Amino acid sequence: xxxxxxxxxxxxxxxxxxxxxxxxxxxxxxxxxxxxxxxxxxxxxxxxxxxxxxxxxxxxxxxxxxxxxxxxxxxxxxxxxxxxxxxxxxxxxxxxxxxxxxxxxxxxxxxxxxxxxxxxxxxxxxxxxxxxxxxxxxxxxxxxxxxxxxxxxxxxxxxxxxxxxxxxxxxxxxxxxxxxxxxxxxxxxxxxxxxxxxxxxxxxxxxxxxxxxxxxxxxxxxxxxxxxxxxxxxxxxxxxxxxxxxxxxxxxxxxxxxxxxxxxxxxxxxxxxxxxxxxxxxxxxxxxxxxxxxxxxxxxxxxxxxxxxxxxxxxxxxxxxxxxxxxxxxxxxxxxxxxxxxxxxxxxxxxxxxxxxxxxxxxxxxxxxxxxxxxxxxxxxxxxxxxxxxxxxxxxxxxxxxxxxxxxxxxxxxxxxxxxxxxxxxxxxxxxxxxxxxxxxxxx
Numbered sequence: 001x002x003x004x005x006x007x008x009x010x011x012x013x014x015x016x017x018x019x020x021x022x023x024x025x026x027x028x029x030x031x032x033x034x035x036x037x038x039x040x041x042x043x044x045x046x047x048x049x050x051x052x053x054x055x056x057x058x059x060x061x062x063x064x065x066x067x068x069x070x071x072x073x074x075x076x077x078x079x080x081x082x083x084x085x086x087x088x089x090x091x092x093x094x095x096x097x098x099x100x101x102x103x104x105x106x107x108x109x110x111x112x113x114x115x116x117x118x119x120x121x122x123x124x125x126x127x128x129x130x131x132x133x134x135x136x137x138x139x140x141x142x143x144x145x146x147x148x149x150x151x152x153x154x155x156x157x158x159x160x161x162x163x164x165x166x167x168x169x170x171x172x173x174x175x176x177x178x179x180x181x182x183x184x185x186x187x188x189x190x191x192x193x194x195x196x197x198x199x200x201x202x203x204x205x206x207x208x209x210x211x212x213x214x215x216x217x218x219x220x221x222x223x224x225x226x227x228x229x230x231x232x233x234x235x236x237x238x239x240x241x242x243x244x245x246x247x248x249x250x251x252x253x254x255x256x257x258x259x260x261x262x263x264x265x266x267x268x269x270x271x272x273x274x275x276x277x278x279x280x281x282x283x284x285x286x287x288x289x290x291x292x293x294x295x296x297x298x299x300x301x302x303x304x305x306x307x308x309x310x311x312x313x314x315x316x317x318x319x320x321x322x323x324x325x326x327x328x329x330x331x332x333x334x335x336x337x338x339x340x341x342x343x344x345x346x347x348x349x350x351x352x353x354x355x356x357x358x359x360x361x362x363x364x365x366x367x368x369x370x371x372x373x374x375x376x377x378x379x380x381x382x383x384x385x386x387x388x389x390x391x392x393x394x395x396x397x398x399x400x401x402x403x404x405x406x407x408x409x410x411x412x413x414x415x416x417x418x419x420x421x422x423x424x425x426x427x428x429x430x431x432x433x434x435x436x437x438x439x440x441x442x443x444x
Contacts, residue, residue: 033061035077036426040404042086043067046379046393049371051410055087059400062426067394082404082433085420088374089394090138090401092381093356094294095252095273095340098125098132098154098168099146101352104345118147118195125154128352129165135353136403136416138424139167141385143222143252143273144174145196145344152217164429167401169385171222171252172213173198175206175240177230181254184229197224206236210243220244220385221251223269226260237267250386252294258282265291271338271384278326287334292384295330296342297323299362324366331368338384339363339377357416370413400426404433 036059043055045067056071057064073079099121116124125146132140142151155168173196179185180197193199198209210221221244225232237253244251245268253264254273261277265285271292278293286293303316331337341359343352350358363373382392390399404421422430 034426035060035065035074037071037073037077037079038087038402038404038423039079039081040087041082041084042408043394044086044088044374044410045395046089046375047395049410051086051408057087057394057400057402059423059426062400064394064396064398064400066396080428080431082421085404085406085433086408086410086415087394087402087404088409089378089392090403090422090424091136091357091360091377091416092139092141092339092385092391093132093137093166093341093343093377094141094271094292094338094381094384095296095342096132096140096142096356097145097342097344098128098140098142098165098352099150100344101128101346102344104347118150118153121147122150122154122157125150126157126163126165129154129158129163129168131351132166132353132356133164133422133424134419134430135351135357136405136419136422137166137353137356138401138403138422139169139381139385139387139391141169141171141220141252141340143171143220143254146170146172147195148173149216155217155219167424169219170217171220172216172218174222174224174254175200175209175213176224177201177227177232179227179230181224181227183227200232200236203235203239206232206239207243210240214247214249218249220249222254222273223251223264224254225264226255226257228256231257231260232263234263234266237263237269241267241269248386250384265289273340274342275330276323276326278330283330283333283335286330290336292338292380293327293330293335294338294340294384295323295327295363295366296340296359297327297362297366298359299365302347327363327366327368331372336380337363337368337372337376338381339373340381354417361413361416364413370410373413374409400424 038057040055042051044051054069058066149172151170155170157163158165176197176199178199180193200206200209241251250270252271252273253269255261255264256276258277258279261282265282271294273294274296275293300320303313339360341356343356347355360377379392382388402423405415406418407415409415420433
């Protein structure tokens, strides 16, 4: 028995020793990241107010190495000449709902919650995420209505390469007052509220809910500060912000009432979502605290999709016109805007990505300049997501998220609808242009 034990111990120790030794390379060298050069007639880098002509972007692996006009291309680099297009940073949607799709004509917002499991909705999210990516949206902040952590599952699947989609910052279930976002639902529907929201009452419940969200995999916190009836208290909001910021994570605050937006701004949230009510005293505080506004106002023509009754269309247009005036006032006061679509509708003839970009273009109806709209969907959004060192502009060391569109979006923002090329993390996702000659710079 003693000899057998000694032999076994010797075998185990020998195996461990072999594992600790470096593996032979057999002449193999570490793989060099692929190098690529993109050429385009124009480039909007996210920072300048004008385009860079005859642009070249050098990419190695997943990151940008150099940017410039007529830049010299190293030998051995794969060259893609995109032709007469404008290159710009990958777009960012700061307020998305990839696991929710409501038919615009039916208007049945609760149907998907009752009829689809979280697993089904995650699969739907994979489809909608691909549509976002193909429209040039390479990053989204997904703000709830995703079932029990379905957004985290979709984010992880994309990160692992199981499916293609935008980079996702997930919020998990939104924190909310009693009743979630549907305070008038009858008692039998309470399980629906628990599936979509974490209802809180009191400071300690608020703190616990934030910690649980991070344990569930949240990248940010979404708070329904008011649901039209109930409003979270200032003390509850302060502890939510304090706990999230302790983990260096941003807080997005859904607000629709004067009272709720005042509470959210006083608590120091990172962004006001919607903000249909924007009192003058709140505007001043938002500028001072550098709180972003994420306006989710749609274009006026969306009113035609909901109802055939003229009175409903008129009310819709009146509300949107009021929202546009609020956005103009906010921008004039110095509030920074990050683009967010809040898109959950299935609009006839449009993919989810096309519908989301259509919402960005609606900022032009409020009088925003093309350069301001582009920054709202790139540089500003990246800062809100706390990813400005990785995304939002085309410059060295940032991730190679790039979109090419026909025309010049600085002259006509509607050029964003004409996407011809999409790259995420240095990988070509879409190349819809005519066949082009790709050359190896070493053989030119």
